[in-house]
Amino acid sequence: MPRRGTATAMAAGGRRATIRDVADRVGVSLITVSRALRRPEVVSGPVRERVREAVEALGYITNRAASGLASGTSRVVPVIVPSLARPAYAAFLDGVQAELAGQGFQVLLGTTEHRVDVEDQLVGALLGWAPAGLILSGVDHSAGTRRRLRGAGIAVVEAMDLADEPLDLNVGFSHRGTGEAAAAHLADGGRRRVAYAGTQTEMDQESVKRIAGFRAALRERGLPDHYILRGDEPSSLAAGGTLLDDLLGRFPDVDAVFFGDDVLAAGAILECRRRGLAVPGRLAVMGADDHEVASASTPAITTIAAPRREIGAVAARMLLDSIRGGPPEVRRVDVGFRIVERESTKGGRT
Template sequence: MQQYLLRLNKENSMAIEKSDVRERRRHRGDQRVTIEDVAKQAGVAPITVSRALSSPGKVSVKLRERVERAVALLGYVPNLIAGGLASAGTRVIPVIVPSLSILTFIEVVHGIQQTLENAGYQVLLGSTDFDLDRETSLIDSVLGYSPSGVILTGLRHRDRTVNRLKTWGRPVVEIMELGDPCIDMNVGVENTQVGACMARHLLAQGYQRIAFAGVGMSRDYRAMQRYEGHRQELAAAGVESCLLFHTDEPSSYEAGKRVFLDTLAARPDIEAIHFANDNLAAGAILEANRRGIRVPEDLAIGGYLGLSLGEHLTPRLTTVVVPRFEMGVKAAKLMLERLEGRSPATSRVDIGYQLAVREST
């Protein structure tokens, strides 16, 4: 089944985007698209749809293509569990994040898990490695097991993913990023504002040559959003604004050390570095200490996240604190309100952030 779902091509994605809006709306809410709906759309019997999905080799190529087009058009999700349990939904809620090795997401997941488990639900974790196609594959897989809802990261997804979740008819919460439109509900922060916040602080401290340093930014578009906020703030102040240094490796203390040294090698005149996260900033501070580079006298360093580690560095790290555990709790509570048949007061929550000024700047 999963091989079939992954086989749908870009042409089907375009068909989804251009499909009849009235047909989509007919299947919103509690009424899910059924195998009978797909059969009617394809002009075949339900048993033909079943065979095309479970045993593609048993039907002709022409019939299989008709079924695939109908599935894509209607956003049909095959049930992989039986009868009443499938229609009612299991007490499982998938949480899909870009990485399970970055503390950012671990703390958010902890807040989600604690809140949902207290209400009698179980969390199923999935990691995309910042790959939107992998996210689509995971969504295709988990929806077939009829979860009660889905929590996923960010507001950017493949059209196929958005279409499936919108026509699915159960609660969806997107986290980490705040914006519009969202699939259903949204809890996060406005990343360009977060990036601008640190840039304003560094400018207020009198620094003029300020770089932004990160890793994996070709995939982590939320880090790029923070860089854009940083860049706009510097440009508005009339100082050099496009000093961006990054590598494609995963985030780590070692990566922070390397991008720190690369930045200094390229621009020895840099006065401050705004790092994409606290892990990188910590690696830079540790390396600066080893090399006798005084922070902030010789070079100021700022971060993002508010990891507890930052308070134990020497000097302590100035950072933008985002309440990650609380974000997870709020996302889970929105989900539970919908599952209990209530309408949340708001479906879009700005979790906020706070600048923690310490000795590194």
């Protein structure tokens, strides 16, 4: 029978609860509690539930660093993304969390703000936790980060973009391809002076590739490819309006704009309404990510849609398969993307 009465919210004497306190409360061995916390799938359901109740009652906090050192690994999976400001990354993280949490793993989150040096620091620090594996958003890393990850001896998934030579596992879609598709959609719809406008485009490698594809598709059609506007501030409705104002100030003859994301596109449409510019009559507007603001806007915004949550879920499943020792069926998965056409680009210029 479990031995009760050692504590309710803390071990006796006011000290911090230990794994032995949990074992005493449940009436099982230390190794059983350790397995229930680190490898719950190998412990029976009733025991797992009693351990969970004891942990909650005692306020026990697992010493992740100590358990990682003892076993050579842990149930922690670091996930590194560029930012939490863009909804696309929130959807990606939701997919990762849903898969990993169900298997008893904890996500440790880091953000880089698109800076390679910050990614270097995060990777170095997070590897010190002896993680079970690691998930990175993006495929462009410094030589130092590549060396660390290749030498870590753990599963690594690069996600949200496609790598020609993945570090280990890779799932995503072609950002160059999205730029090509957007330019083709606007140009083939009769637009002749097609612009791109985005924020943080110098630091964000996804944007760099998107712009390269965008310009290449315009050149293939014999159209000018110099209508490019880059902003430094984070994405927002206000930034979208500012980008449009600056763009038309520099290139007043532009008749279509592909924005780096849907929030910027929605802000631009609000600025068009303020100026009395008809969309899509005077100006076609297109975005990316298929955020809910795209369908809620008036007019609704044509956008590039990619299954961001699915990417997160697939990345987590690939990681789990590798952790368990089973080789993944494929090491590189292209989930693709699609254009969702709405009112903001329908019809030629009036």
